[in-house]
Amino acid sequence: xxxxxxxxxxxxxxxxxxxxxxxxxxxxxxxxxxxxxxxxxxxxxxxxxxxxxxxxxxxxxxxxxxxxxxxxxxxxxxxx
Numbered sequence: 832x833x834x835x836x837x838x839x840x841x842x843x844x845x846x847x848x849x850x851x852x853x854x855x856x857x858x859x860x861x862x863x864x865x866x867x868x869x870x871x872x873x874x875x876x877x878x879x880x881x882x883x884x885x886x887x888x889x890x891x892x893x894x895x896x897x898x899x900x901x902x903x904x905x906x907x908x909x910x911x
Contacts, residue, residue, distance in 0.1 A: 839897065843890040850889070851881040 859874040 839894060840890065843893045844886065846893070847882055847886045847889045851885050852878055854885075855881050 855877040856874055859870060859877065863870060863873060
């Protein structure tokens with residue numbers, strides 16, 4: 832496996848963790864309210880499920896987005 836692909840996968844795994852943590856935090860607030868009974872345990876329990884649902888999406892779209900950004904800036908560099 833190429834180092835760039837490894838870096839992309841590790842990046843995707845880390846960003847997915849942060850994204851799923853934040854998304855579940857917001858979802859728990861919206862569904863339950865902030866600092867209500869069992870808020871923290873409900874929030875922490877949903878993080879792993881959300882992580883594994885988001886991971887394939889982030890890995891696929893991350894690669895596509897990276898290629899798109901590379902292509903955009905390659906064209907810009909040629910124009911100069």
